[in-house]
Amino acid sequence: MRMSSSRAEGSRTPVYDHGGGVRSVQVPIPDNPLGHTLVYVVDTDAGPVLIDTGWDDPASWDTLVAGLAACGTSAAEVHGVVITHHHPDHHGLSGRVREASGAWIAMHAADSAVVRRTREARPEHWYSYMADKLTAAGAPEAHVAPLRTARGPLPGLSPALPDREIIPGELLDLPGRRLRAIWTPGHTPGHVCLHLEEQHPSQLPGHGRLFSGDHVLPEITPHIGLYEDPDDTTVTDPLGDYLASLERIAHLAPAEILPAHQHPFTDAPARVRQLLTHHESRLTGLSRLLTEPLTPWQLAERMDWNRPWAQIPYGSRNIAVSEAEAHLRRLVKLGRAEAVPGSGPVRYVAV
Ligand SMILES: [Zn+2]
Ligand SMILES: [Zn+2]
Numbered sequence: 001m002r003m004s005s006s007r008a009e010g011s012r013t014p015v016y017d018h019g020g021g022v023r024s025v026q027v028p029i030p031d032n033p034l035g036h037t038l039v040y041v042v043d044t045d046a047g048p049v050l051i052d053t054g055w056d057d058p059a060s061w062d063t064l065v066a067g068l069a070a071c072g073t074s075a076a077e078v079h080g081v082v083i084t085h086h087h088p089d090h091h092g093l094s095g096r097v098r099e100a101s102g103a104w105i106a107m108h109a110a111d112s113a114v115v116r117r118t119r120e121a122r123p124e125h126w127y128s129y130m131a132d133k134l135t136a137a138g139a140p141e142a143h144v145a146p147l148r149t150a151r152g153p154l155p156g157l158s159p160a161l162p163d164r165e166i167i168p169g170e171l172l173d174l175p176g177r178r179l180r181a182i183w184t185p186g187h188t189p190g191h192v193c194l195h196l197e198e199q200h201p202s203q204l205p206g207h208g209r210l211f212s213g214d215h216v217l218p219e220i221t222p223h224i225g226l227y228e229d230p231d232d233t234t235v236t237d238p239l240g241d242y243l244a245s246l247e248r249i250a251h252l253a254p255a256e257i258l259p260a261h262q263h264p265f266t267d268a269p270a271r272v273r274q275l276l277t278h279h280e281s282r283l284t285g286l287s288r289l290l291t292e293p294l295t296p297w298q299l300a301e302r303m304d305w306n307r308p309w310a311q312i313p314y315g316s317r318n319i320a321v322s323e324a325e326a327h328l329r330r331l332v333k334l335g336r337a338e339a340v341p342g343s344g345p346v347r348y349v350a351v
Helices: 058-070 094-101 109-120 123-136 141-149 238-252 268-289 296-302 314-333
Strands: 015-019 022-028 036-042 049-051 080-082 104-108 164-166 179-183 192-196 209-213 256-259 337-339 348-350
Touching (some): 022 058, 080 094, 094 104, 179 238, 238 268, 314 337
Parallel strands (some): 049 080, 209 256
């Protein structure tokens, strides 16, 4: 079901009716190959509840407003906002929705902590944390130098503070609906999927529907890097968290997955198997590269990306190194790699 918007240029607001009181609005993400975030509008007895809100940009806001109008409601009528994770393409517009409606915003405590830190962080503190981290990962000085002199605000510095906590395993307070929070850390420490424990509207086999955020997407694998926390020295294992969270979703066996990007799909267990296989073969490939001792930076340079390392832009290299480190953590945890004693920056080798 596509409905036209009221915008002057006559463009159409992409709204899709998934049945059973669930619709989605395609909210654009400016200058991003992902294209859009699917914001789900779930009808409840107290008014519509949104799953995620989209990127904080005037055009994205206009699309969300037009989409809600196409759903027969408005931003002012929104009862609550449930956020799958803190990333700006999911949580960006939450503050504007709350301003327009007085809606509550719910998020898992681990991601709310990231939001709080982001709001309090002084940019200089953040830049020097990043510079130190990259140096420790073996980044060349030419890459790190700009961070040591960087000034000015960080993008997305003022995300809305959530006012409700999503408790894993519990039902959310959605009058007339059964929506249960499933904690799926990995992509972020507090990522949640939301399980709509109701019969599928087209009677598809399986258990209800799952709003999967970025955890399980039909055609791409989410970024798994380190959880960035300047004040926490715990050695986390985000890839290990992610793989365990995937198993949890296969177990649920939902009839349909409603992801935050791309398009809905069925057969969650098959998609989970693909993702597990993908990461297993990646880990195997990396342990092969580690026959010679490498820093995380050197490992990232040698890993397969969607283009040659020389063509990867600055910011994406930081993300790539974080991903290399997440895989190293997993290999170390599995006993398949270890740090070379006395090396600085630390180099890793397969065992
Ligand atoms: Zn994300
Ligand atoms: Zn996303």
